[in-house]
Amino acid sequence: MQRIHQYLKERGEQLDSEIAAATRIPLADLRLHLTEMSKRGDIIVCHSTRFIKGKKTEGMLCRVSGYIPAASPGRKPKAKAS
Template identity: 55%
Template sequence: MNNAPILQYLKKHGQRLDSEIAAATGIPLAKVRTSISALSQRGEISSCSVTRFHGDKAVEGTLCRVAGFIPPSAPGRKPGAQTAG
């Protein structure tokens, strides 16, 4: 399986659930989970199991992000920035 679309999606959108990745990329959830496992074993992504609750319903999934990737800071002034003058 080509893992590039999943890796590119995570680089662009940051930390996401496996179900969100599947919905956004159009790849079946089972294949996304297989790719996540392979990418995690190679050390390209970090993943962990999570349980989220929507009302009384528990939804289990895998949360993923690119390993060691720190997104660039947003442009503009930063909070607490000092101005000259």
């Protein structure tokens, strides 16, 4: 489960199928781990339905709870004075 948590912290919000492919954990086992982590409050899970090329794909959308990633480097837009 530590590997899942670290992956989500590095990559941000991900679908369960994407996490399973990246961590090489079977999808059924991964969903059990995600459910357990959600109950403990480590992650936030939403059930999501996406349509990719007309095909319906259902999955769990996950992200680390209470974690705000650092701002990306580079110039930031500023408010224009009128």
